Amino acid sequence: MAMKKDFKAEVLALAESMVGIPEDAFKVLHSKQECYCFDTGKKDEEGRTIYALVYVKIPDVEGTKTRDGFDVEVAKAAYEEKMSAAANKPAKKxxxxxxxxxxxxxxxxxxxxxxxxxxxxxxxxxxxxxxxxxxxxxxxxxxxxxxxxxxxxxxxxxxxxxxxxxxxxxxxxxxxxxxx
Missing domain, CATH: 1.10.10.10 (Winged helix-like DNA-binding domain superfamily/Winged helix DNA-binding domain)
Known part of the structure; x- marks a missing residue:
């Protein structure tokens, strides 16, 4: 059974407070995902403001028919494998x-x-x-x-x-x- 909506919202609010999102951040949709957006204080060479996005998501620990539940050890191992492959990868050209x-x-x-x-x-x-x-x-x-x-x-x-x-x-x- 997936996490109940109320519980998931409570855990998400807790995680957001732990991350330390700037007070002037505001919510936006980016790539169909809700996230926080804030001004970095930097501008590009054409004077455009550079924004940062922070995604805080609570993954479901229980899987469904189409996807596995979140397993932190599997996720850490996948990240390490990606970084290791990138570090040892030959240049494309x-x-x-x-x-x-x-x-x-x-x-x-x-x-x-x-x-x-x-x-x-x-x-x-x-x-x-x-x-x-x-x-x-x-x-x-x-x-x-x-x-x-x-x-x-x-x-x-x-x-x-x-x-x-x-x-x-x-x-x-x-x-x-x-x-x-």
Whole structure:
């Protein structure tokens, strides 16, 4: 038997109070789901306000004929498997047409290290510039800060965004990447 509506609403209200949703947040529908929306205080390069969405959902612990009930251990294992697969996944485009396979191999090695660092060291909510990541990973990008190295790091961060591990944001007219 599924959770009773009143009980589920009570648990949802409790969860919402635990999450610490900003007082100025308001409810919206996004992708057909109810969620909280609030102004981040940031603007993109065209002056548009950047909003954040917070979804608070109480999953049913009992399954139905068409879906399993929520099991936290299964959900945690699925998340770990996804992150592990993403960290070890080769770049979709290993070698450009006519490109040097050695260059593609070197890039893939950099991407593996970057993915591991991003998964284990990058902080949620922080906007990383390519220079910050460049400086954080001198073993793969070199020790000296130079334009070419930071540009290389930027291309690798863009690849992380394509893979769904990062999100690109414009902060003060600079490309920044935040952990998803």
């Amino acid at each position: 290993s070698a450009p047409k006519g490109g040097d396979p050695a260059v593609a191999e070197k890039r893939e090695e950099r991407m593996k290290v970057l993915r591991r660092w991003w998964e284990n060291e990058a902080e949620y909510g922080h906007d990383y510039t390519s220079t910050e990541v460049f400086n954080a990973l001198p073993d793969i990008y070199g020790i000296d800060v130079n334009t070419q190295g930071a540009m290389l790091t930027g291309r690798d961060l863009a690849q992380l965004a394509k893979e769904g591990l990062a999100e690109m944001n414009m902060v003060e007219k600079k490309k920044c990447y935040s952990k998803r």
